[in-house]
Amino acid sequence: MKFVRSLFISAALLCCGIASASPLTIDNAYVRATPPHAKNSAAFMVINNTEVREVQLIAVNSDIAERVELHNHIMQDGLMKMREVEQINIAPQGKAELQPGGLHVMFLGLKQELREGQSVRLSLYFDNGEQIIIDAPVKKIKMHKK
Ligand SMILES: [Cu+2]
Secondary structure (H helix, E strand, O other), X not given: OHHHHHHHHHHHHHHHHHHOOOOEEEEEEXXXXXXXXXXXXXXXXXXXXXXXXXXXXXXXXOOXXXXXXXXXXXXXXXXXXXXXXXXXXXXXXXXXXXXXXXXXXXXXXXOOOOOOOOEEEEEEEEOOOOEEEEEEEEEOOOOOOO
């Protein structure tokens, strides 16, 4: 009996070791540097999903701003406009690219200036229950307005 039980325990450990390996990784995360007294900024990154099902980014938290939203850009009446989205989908064994002019994490009501060289802590929440915490560097980006 003792042997059977130890077999069971090692099988359980094996199971949980595999289950805790995250199917999600974040690449090239950065936050846009702002001039003094700017109210808004944004974060960009690539989210990779190794899982065989779709995963959704459903929320992001950071203490640098009053509000953090998920946004996309859409073309409306010939103008690029930002719209809040409820989630960002990451396809099975695919990736979501958050980049200037497209999907982004939006910071509204900045509490501080964001200078190049700083880093910003972000907590990313996914619909599979995962939470990923990253420190994204602040970088200057030229925004091309259309
Ligand atoms: Cu936005």
